[in-house]
Amino acid sequence: MTDNAPETDREVSLGVPQGVLESLPEDGQNAAADMKEAVAGLERSLQGAIESADSDSEAAGYAVDAIEHLEDRMETYDGFVPELRAWGQSPIYAIAWRNLYAEVIAQLYEHEWLADHIDRERNYRMVEDGIRFGD
Numbered sequence: 001m002t003d004n005a006p007e008t009d010r011e012v013s014l015g016v017p018q019g020v021l022e023s024l025p026e027d028g029q030n031a032a033a034d035m036k037e038a039v040a041g042l043e044r045s046l047q048g049a050i051e052s053a054d055s056d057s058e059a060a061g062y063a064v065d066a067i068e069h070l071e072d073r074m075e076t077y078d079g080f081v082p083e084l085r086a087w088g089q090s091p092i093y094a095i096a097w098r099n100l101y102a103e104v105i106a107q108l109y110e111h112e113w114l115a116d117h118i119d120r121e122r123n124y125r126m127v128e129d130g131i132r133f134g135d
Contacts, residue, residue, distance in 0.1 A: 009113060010050050010059055014043040017103045023096050031093055035100055042066060042104065060117030064125065067105050067118070074101040 016035045024031055046066050053059035080094035109115045 010053070010056065012043060012047050012050060012063075012108070012111060012114070014039050014046075014104055014107050016100060020096055020100045020103060023092070023099065025090075025092060028093070028096075031096065035097070039100070039104060056113060056117050057121065060114060060121045063108055063114055063118055064121045067108060067122075070101040070105050074098050074105075077101070 016032070016039050020035065021032050046062060049062035050059040053062065077094045077098035081091040081098070084091040084094060109118065
């Protein structure tokens, strides 16, 4: 595949995995709906950015931005787990959201046209300031 692939080859499809939905308590319908809406919104936003990109590398930049945002959200929810437990509350929703973000990141890597470009973009960002971490 060339770096200047046609837009039709650069589609991103994301969803809420059934396992995440099943991890919610019986009264978790609102959380499930919120998760579906959040993932659909991310998918729309990311797809729009990718369609406007001139190359797969540029599209990967948008995907890496999304991944970094999702990783930040994962860390936030992961931090809630011990705090909720310390207060005697169930961390099930925090765990479900954390797991959702991890699953969405994995879904982005499942897009063959995007995975290699994501890795290159992340490596580029890591050494952008000219410092190389280990050889």
